[in-house]
Amino acid sequence: MTPRKARPTPDQFAAGIREGNRVLLGQAITLVESTLPADQELAHALLERLLPYTGNAIRMGITGVPGVGKSTFIETLGKHITNQGKTLAVLTIDPSSRLTGGSILGDKTRMEELSRNPHAFIRPTAAGDALGGVAHRTREAMLLCEAAGYDVIIVETVGVGQSEISVRNMVDFFLLLMLAGAGDELQGIKKGIMEMADALVITKADGENKKAAQEARGAYTQALHLVASPLANEWTVPVLTASALTGDGFDETWATVERYCDHTRASGFFQATRSRQNINWFNDYFQLLLQADLQASVQALRSSLEQAVARQELSSHEAALRLLQAYRDHHRTL
Amino acid sequence: MTPRKARPTPDQFAAGIREGNRVLLGQAITLVESTLPADQELAHALLERLLPYTGNAIRMGITGVPGVGKSTFIETLGKHITNQGKTLAVLTIDPSSRLTGGSILGDKTRMEELSRNPHAFIRPTAAGDALGGVAHRTREAMLLCEAAGYDVIIVETVGVGQSEISVRNMVDFFLLLMLAGAGDELQGIKKGIMEMADALVITKADGENKKAAQEARGAYTQALHLVASPLANEWTVPVLTASALTGDGFDETWATVERYCDHTRASGFFQATRSRQNINWFNDYFQLLLQADLQASVQALRSSLEQAVARQELSSHEAALRLLQAYRDHHRTL
Numbered sequence: 001m002t003p004r005k006a007r008p009t010p011d012q013f014a015a016g017i018r019e020g021n022r023v024l025l026g027q028a029i030t031l032v033e034s035t036l037p038a039d040q041e042l043a044h045a046l047l048e049r050l051l052p053y054t055g056n057a058i059r060m061g062i063t064g065v066p067g068v069g070k071s072t073f074i075e076t077l078g079k080h081i082t083n084q085g086k087t088l089a090v091l092t093i094d095p096s097s098r099l100t101g102g103s104i105l106g107d108k109t110r111m112e113e114l115s116r117n118p119h120a121f122i123r124p125t126a127a128g129d130a131l132g133g134v135a136h137r138t139r140e141a142m143l144l145c146e147a148a149g150y151d152v153i154i155v156e157t158v159g160v161g162q163s164e165i166s167v168r169n170m171v172d173f174f175l176l177l178m179l180a181g182a183g184d185e186l187q188g189i190k191k192g193i194m195e196m197a198d199a200l201v202i203t204k205a206d207g208e209n210k211k212a213a214q215e216a217r218g219a220y221t222q223a224l225h226l227v228a229s230p231l232a233n234e235w236t237v238p239v240l241t242a243s244a245l246t247g248d249g250f251d252e253t254w255a256t257v258e259r260y261c262d263h264t265r266a267s268g269f270f271q272a273t274r275s276r277q278n279i280n281w282f283n284d285y286f287q288l289l290l291q292a293d294l295q296a297s298v299q300a301l302r303s304s305l306e307q308a309v310a311r312q313e314l315s316s317h318e319a320a321l322r323l324l325q326a327y328r329d330h331h332r333t334l
Numbered sequence: 335m336t337p338r339k340a341r342p343t344p345d346q347f348a349a350g351i352r353e354g355n356r357v358l359l360g361q362a363i364t365l366v367e368s369t370l371p372a373d374q375e376l377a378h379a380l381l382e383r384l385l386p387y388t389g390n391a392i393r394m395g396i397t398g399v400p401g402v403g404k405s406t407f408i409e410t411l412g413k414h415i416t417n418q419g420k421t422l423a424v425l426t427i428d429p430s431s432r433l434t435g436g437s438i439l440g441d442k443t444r445m446e447e448l449s450r451n452p453h454a455f456i457r458p459t460a461a462g463d464a465l466g467g468v469a470h471r472t473r474e475a476m477l478l479c480e481a482a483g484y485d486v487i488i489v490e491t492v493g494v495g496q497s498e499i500s501v502r503n504m505v506d507f508f509l510l511l512m513l514a515g516a517g518d519e520l521q522g523i524k525k526g527i528m529e530m531a532d533a534l535v536i537t538k539a540d541g542e543n544k545k546a547a548q549e550a551r552g553a554y555t556q557a558l559h560l561v562a563s564p565l566a567n568e569w570t571v572p573v574l575t576a577s578a579l580t581g582d583g584f585d586e587t588w589a590t591v592e593r594y595c596d597h598t599r600a601s602g603f604f605q606a607t608r609s610r611q612n613i614n615w616f617n618d619y620f621q622l623l624l625q626a627d628l629q630a631s632v633q634a635l636r637s638s639l640e641q642a643v644a645r646q647e648l649s650s651h652e653a654a655l656r657l658l659q660a661y662r663d664h665h666r667t668l
Contacts, residue, residue, distance in 0.1 A: 044651050051649050140651075275644035282643040285654035290624075293658060309616045310609035315385050317378050317474075320619035324627060331665040 010045040017046075017148050018053060022121060025148050029123055032140045047140060050147035055274070057089075057146045057153045058261055061167040063193065064177030069203045070156055071110040072244040073177055078111070080250045081152055082119040089121040089145035090114065091138055092156040093163055121150065135166035136288070139281060142170060168196045169277055172270060173257050176200050180209060180216035197237060199256050200224070205241035205249065213241045235263060297330045298323060344379040351380075351482045352387060356455060359482050363457055366474040381474060384481035389608070391423075391480045391487045392595055395501040397527065398511030403537045404490055405444040406578040407511060412445070414584045415486055416453040423455040423479035424448065425472055426490040427497055455484065469500035470622070473615060476504060502530045503611055506604060507591050510534050514543055514550035531571060533590050534558070539575035539583065547575045569597060631664045632657060 008016065008024070016024035031043040064070050074090060081088050090111065114120045125138050142153050155171055157163045168174050176197035194200070200220055205213030220239045238256055242249030264270035294302070305323055308314040314322075342350065342358065350358035365377040398404050408424060415422050424445065448454045457479075459472050476487050489505055491497045502508050510531035528534070534554055539547030554573045572590055576583030598604035628636070639657055642648040 044649070047649050048652060051646065055646055136651075278643045278646065278650060279640045282640060282650035282653045285650050286657050289654050289658045290661075293662070306613045306616060309612045312385065312389060312612065315378070315381055316612060316616035316619050317470075318382060319616045320623050323620050324623045327624075328627070328665045331662045 007042070010042060010049055013042075013046050014049040014147075017050065017144060020148060022148075025121065025144060026123065028144050029125075029141045032144065033125065033137050043140070047143060050144065054143045054146040057150055058173070058257065059142065059153050059155070059171040060257060061155045061157065061164075061171035061174040062177065063157050063164050063167065063174070064203070065179075066158060068177045068179050069244060070158075070177060073201070073203055073242065074154060074156060075111045075114045076242075076244040076247065077250050077253060078114045078117070078120055078154070080254055082117055084254075086151040087119045087121075087149065088114075088152045088154065089142075089148075089150040090123070090154045090156060091141050091145070092122070092124045093134060093138055093158075093167070121145065121148075135163070135170070136281070136285060138167070139170045164193050164196065169280055172264075172273070173198050173260050175253075175257075177203050178216065178220065179203060180205065180212040194224075198235065198260055199237060199253070200239045201249065201253055202239065202241045204243060204245075206243035206245045210241075210243075217241050234267065235260065294327060298326050301326050341376070344376060344383055347376075347380050348383040348481075351384065351478060354482060356482075359455065359478060360457065362478050363459075363475045366478065367459065367471050377474070381477060384478065387483075388477045388480040391484055392507070392591065393476065393487050393489070393505040394591060395489045395491065395498075395505035395508040396511065397491050397498050397501065397508070398537070399513075400492060402511045402513050403578060404492075404511060407535070407537055407576065408488060408490060409445045409448045410576075410578040410581065411584055411587060412448045412451070412454055412488070414588055416451055418588075420485040421453045421455075421483065422448075422486045422488065423476075423482075423484040424457070424488045424490060425475050425479070426456070426458045427468060427472055427492070427501070455479065455482075469497070469504070470615070470619060472501070473504045498527050498530065503614055506598075506607065507532050507594050509587075509591075511537050512550065512554065513537060514539065514546035528558075532569065532594055533571060533587070534573045535583065535587055536573065536575045538577060538579075540577035540579045544575075544577075551575050568601065569594065628661060632660050635660050 013024055013028060017028060028043070028046055031039045031046070034040065034043070062070060062074060064073075078088050078090065092110075111122055115122050123141065125134065125141060138155060142155065145153050153171075155167050157167045174197050176194060176199070178200055180202050202213045202216045202220070217239045224237050224239065240249055240252050240256065242253060261270060264273070302323055305314065305319040309316050309319045347358055347362060351362060362377070362380055365373045365380070368374065368377070396404060396408060398407075412422050412424065426444075445456055449456050457475065459468065459475060472489060476489065479487050487505075489501050491501045508531050510528060510533070512534055514536050536547045536550045536554070551573045558571050558573065574583055574586050574590065576587055595604060598607070636657055639648065639653040643650050643653045
C-alpha cells in the first residue's frame with residue numbers, strides 16, 4: 001500500500017494558488033464543488049485567505065443557445081486576449097452535464113487550442129443536481145481564479161434558463177451571442193436575457209451568412225433602442241458581428257469590453273455593481289443556509305403541516321405560525 | 335361623547351358573515367387588509383373559524399391590460415352569473431392604487447350596475463406598499479367571501495406584472511382578456527401570462543371590430559397550439575370572442591368555465607390543484623413570517639454584514655454563516 005498523501009493545509013493551498021500552481025487551483029475548485037462537509041470547510045478556509053487577492057480581473061459572462069458557436073467564439077476571443085499578454089480563465093457551466101469524479105467527460109476538448117495555451121485555464125463546472133448551488137460554486141471558482149492572478153475570467157453558460165441571471169449577477173460584462181436569420185423565438189432566447197446584455201455579437205458572420213449577419217445587426221440595433229438598459233447607465237448596447245473563421249470582429253468585441261469597463265469605472269457604476277453583487281451573494285447564501293437549517297430541524301413537521309393544509313384542516317396562516325414557532329423552539333432548546 | 339361601539343367577537347363576526355351580513359363581511363376584509371397587529375390577530379381568529387365553510391365556490395381569475403375592458407366584461411359576465419341564480423363576489427386588485435381609510439376612491443363606481451345587484455358583492459383591494467402581502471390579503475378576502483356563501487368569486491387583476499402569478503395560484507380558472515388587432519407586444523402581455531390562461535376572450539367583438547376579433551380568435555387559437563399547457567391536463571385552451579355591447583359570447587364564456595370545472599373535477603385535477611395551491615400558500619406565508627422574524631431579530635447585524643461584504647472585507651459565505659449563527663443564538667437566549 002502506498003501511503004495516502006497528506007492534503008495541503010489552507011495556507012499551503014493559498015500560497016500555491018497565488019504562485020500560479022494550476023494543479024492546486026484545479027484541486028481547490030474541486031473542493032469548492034464538493035458536497036462533503038470536510039471539503040466544504042477547507043474550501044471556505046481557503047476562500048477566506050484568498051479574498052484579499054480577488055476582484056482584480058475583468059469578469060465577463062458569455063451566453064447563447066446551443067449551436068450559436070460559443071466554444072469556437074471563446075476559443076478565438078481567448079487567443080486574442082492572451083495575444084495581448086493577458087491571462088485568461090474560462091469557466092463553463094453546462095446544465096445538462098453531471099460531475100463524473102470531478103471532471104466532465106469530453107468537455108475539455110471543446111476548446112482544444114485554448115486548453116493547450118499556457119496563459120489560459122479552462123474549467124468546466126457541471127450544474128449537477130444541487131438546486132441553487134451551482135451559481136455559488138461557479139462564483140467561488142471565479143474568485144479562486146482571480147486570486148491565482150488571471151486577468152480575465154470568462155463564465156460561459158447556455159442561454160436557455162435560470163443560469164443566465166446567476167451569471168449576470170457575478171460578472172462585470174455580459175455578452176449575448178446570436179445567430180443571424182433566426183427570430184428570437186427560434187433561438188430560444190428569453191426576452192429578459194437580451195435585456196441583461198451589455199453587448200450582442202452575431203456569430204458566424206462569414207461567407208454566404210455575412211449579409212444576413214449585417215442585416216441582423218441592423219435589426220437588433222433597432223430592437224435594442226426599444227429596450228432601455230436600466231443597469232448600464234449611459235451605455236448604448238452595441239451589436240457587433242464576428243466570424244471565428246476569418247477572425248473578424250474579435251478586435252472590436254474585446255475593445256468593447258475594455259471600453260465598457262473604462263466607462264463604468266469612471267462613472268463609479270463598475271464598483272457600485274460589484275458591491276451590490278457581493279451583497280446579493282451574501283443574501284442568497286444566507287437563504288441557502290437558512291433553508292438547509294430548516295430542512296435539518298423541522299422537515300418532518302413541515303411535511304405533516306403541508307398534508308393538513310392540503311386537506312384544508314388547517315389554514316396556511318396557522319400552519320406557517322406553527323412552523324415558525326417550532327423552528328424557534330428547536331434552537332431555544334438545543 | 336358617544337360611547338365607542340364594542341367590536342364583535344370572532345364568533346359573532348363568523349356567525350354574521352355566514353348569515354350573509356355584507357357589512358360584517360366588508361369589515362372582516364378590512365381587518366384582513368389591516369397591518370395593525372390586533373386587527374391581524376382578529377382576522378386570523380376569524381379565518382380559523384370560517385375555514386370549514388370555505389372551498390365551495392368556483393374561483394375565477396380575470397386579467398388583461400388596461401383598456402381591454404375588464405370592468406365592463408366582469409359587469410356583463412356578473413349579470414349573466416347572477417341571472418342564473420348564483421351569487422358572485424368580485425375582488426379587484428389595483429396595483430396602482432393605495433388604501434384610503436379602507437376604501438379606494440372612485441373605484442367602486444367602475445361596475446355601477448353590478449354594485450347595485452343584491453346578489454353581487456364588489457370589493458377593491460389596493461396593492462399598497464406591502465411586498466408580497468397583497469396576494470395573501472386577496473386570498474384571505476376570497477376565503478371570507480366563500481364562507482359568506484358566494485357561489486362564484488372573481489379576482490380581477492391588471493395583466494402587466496407579478497400579480498398574475500399570485501392570482502393564478504389562488505383560482506381554479508384563469509381567463510385572459512385580449513384586444514383584437516394588437517400584437518402581444520403592444521398589449522403588454524408577457525408571454526408567461528398567456529401560458530397560464532385556461533381560456534382567452536377577445537373583447538369588444540362588435541361593429542367594425544367584429545371581423546378583426548374573429549381573425550384574432552383564429553390567430554390566437556393557432557398560437558396556443560404551440561404553447562402546451564402543463565397545468566390543465568387534457569384541456570384545450572379555447573379562444574372566444576365577446577361583446578359587452580351586444581352581450582354576445584358571455585353565455586359561451588360562462589359555459590366554458592363550468593365545462594372546465596366539470597372536466598377537472600372528474601379527472602381529480604381540480605382538487606389536486608387546490609391542495610397544491612394550499613401548500614404553496616402555506617410555504618409562502620411561512621417565508622413571509624420568517625423574513626419578518628429575521629428583520630425583527632438580526633436586522634442590524636445583517637446591515638453591517640452587508641456593508642462588510644460590499645467592501646470585500648468578508649466573504650459572502652462567511653457573512654452568511656455568521657448571520658445564521660446570530661439568528662439561531664437570538665432564539666436560544668430568549
